[in-house]
Amino acid sequence: MLERLNEEKVFKDPVHRYIHVRYRLIWELIGTKEFQRLRRVNQLGTTxxxxxxAEHSRFSHSLGVYEIVRRINEIFSQYESWDEENRLLSMCAALLHDVGHGPFSxxxxxxxxLDHEDFTRMIILGDTEINQVLRKVSEGFPEEVADVIAKTHTNKLVVSLISSxxxxxxxxxxxxxxxxxxxxYGHFDIERILRVMRPGGDQIVIKQSGMHAVEDYIMSRYQMYWQVYFHPVTRSAEVILSKILHRAKKLYAEGYAFKQEPVHFYSLFKEDISLEDFLKLDDSVVKFYFQIWQEEDDAILRDLCERFMNRRLFKYVEFNPMQMxxxxxxxxxxxEAGIDPDYYLEMDSSSDLPYDFYRPGEEEERLPIHLLKPGGDLRELSRESEVVEAISGKKRTDHKLYxxxxxxxEGTSDATRRIKSLLNL
Known part of the structure; x- marks a missing residue:
């Protein structure tokens, strides 16, 4: 039997009001240094x-995912097929699903x-405090949690709670x-969705009566991607961030003498980073280097860092990639104008598929959302919802030049005049 805390612990949360922790195992996982590191990693990067x-952390998001799964567990506990093993596995996987994310991931x-999923697995299975806590359940339990997060676990229903x-x-x-x-635009009725969720064999299913709440959720996701996640100003900051990292990596390879040795980046530059080095990285470490690199001798690194730290971002225009x-x-x-295009000219593309039905053989197969009809039959969502049918399987792509x-x-040369003409400035 899983050990409960003498008294329930709660975190006050702006989204879910309260996050409840009743099991000692969950409480101990939250207290590990690997999980606490997530307080220092921003959830939304440059947003x-x-x-x-948008200053919230991966720590608060991870607690939120755990809380949603805890509430789903309360609903599913009335079904015989949903046992304590499922409950524990799903809550641990929910809590730890993002533990391998680094700064500006x-x-x-x-x-x-890099791949944050590799680091998630290394943290769960390696010589870490998280691994020690998970092994209190059983020797094989860390592997099970890692498999759920990697979507390779045999229990597809538990996987679908974390990834579907x-x-x-x-x-x-x-x-x-x-x-x-x-x-x-990101708001939807989560209470309604949780109330109509049911365990359906290999995946979660939604009662037919909850269809409109799911439509609202899918449209919220669509709007959030285009209005927030793919916002061109955020992408501009990301372009500059990437250029800084590329420049620093190139300078290191050329033997450049940094005024402040970037010791935290050495194994990254060599593309041979250990888990120990990775866990030392967070947003504050990266911003520390960006701050001091504003005084470097290299003009490009200095300028890019100054732009990032003081929000002097690149401008953008719509650009058709066919215009080669x-x-x-x-x-x-x-x-020709003396502006290095490798660092100051970037074509960036964003694309999203808001909802997809099952198409075998696709590179990334997406399990569709199924509605549970009153008679017990299952119907794929886009066959019942005209709203979802209108956007399902439609990939939207957007291209911009930064x-x-x-x-x-500022330029007065023929080259800059040509650039102004080509960009309609």
Whole structure:
């Protein structure tokens, strides 16, 4: 029998009001140094430069996902098929699903060829406090938790609570990100959705009567991606962040003498980072280097860091990637004007598939959302909902070109005049 705390612990939360912890195991996991590190990792990367309220951490999001799964467990506990093993496994996986994220996670992953899922697995299975706590359940329990997060566990129902087209992770981040960015479109009736969720064999199913709440959730997700996650100003900051990392990596490879040795980045630059080094990284460490690199001798690194720290971001224009002749001419003109196009010209694409039905053989197969009819039959959501049918399977892609408008407007050469003409400045 799982040990309960003598007294329930609660966290006051702006999204779920209270987060309840009743099991000692969960309480001990929250207290580990690997989990506490998430307080120092921003949930939304560079978004705070667009929406100033978006300062919330991966710690608060992870607690929120745990709380949603805890509440689903309360609903599912009335079903014989949902036992204590499922309850414990799902709550631990929910709490730890993001534990491998680093600072500005997605930018770091692209530049240094990392994968946060690898680090999540290493933290759960490695020589860590989290592993020690999980092993109190059984020797094989850390592996089970890691498998649920990696979507390879044989219990597909538990996996679907953490990772599916309507899971606890998405529900929390949509509500939490909407709250902290101050936008209105990420809200949906989570209480209603939780009340109509049912365990359906290999995945969660939704009672037919809850269809409209699910439509609202899918539209919220669609709006949040285009209005918040893919906001062009946020993307501009991300472009500069990536360029800083690329520049620092290149300088290191060339033997450049940094005024302040970037010791926290050495193993990253070598693309051979240990778990111990990874766990030392958080937002404050990265921003410390960006702050002091504003005084470096290298003009590009200095300028990019100054732009990032003081929010002097790149401007953008819509750009069709088919215009490769224009791209080539722009690239050459930037070079001619003495503005290095490798650091000051970037084509960035965003794309999202708000909902998809099952299509076998696709690279990323998405399990569709199923509605449970009163007679017990299951129907795929887009066959019942005209709203979802209208957007399902439709991938929207957006392309923008980012550049430092101030440098171009200051220029008086033929090359800068050509750039102004090509960008319609």
């Amino acid at each position: 705070y430069l667009t929406f100033h309220g 997605h930018s770091f992953e692209k530049v240094f060829n 087209q309507i899971d606890a992770d998405r529900m929390d981040y949509l509500l939490r990100d909407a709250y902290f960015t101050g936008v209105s 002749n224009t791209w080539r001419e722009l690239y050459d003109s930037f070079k 550049f430092p408008q101030d440098l171009i407007l």
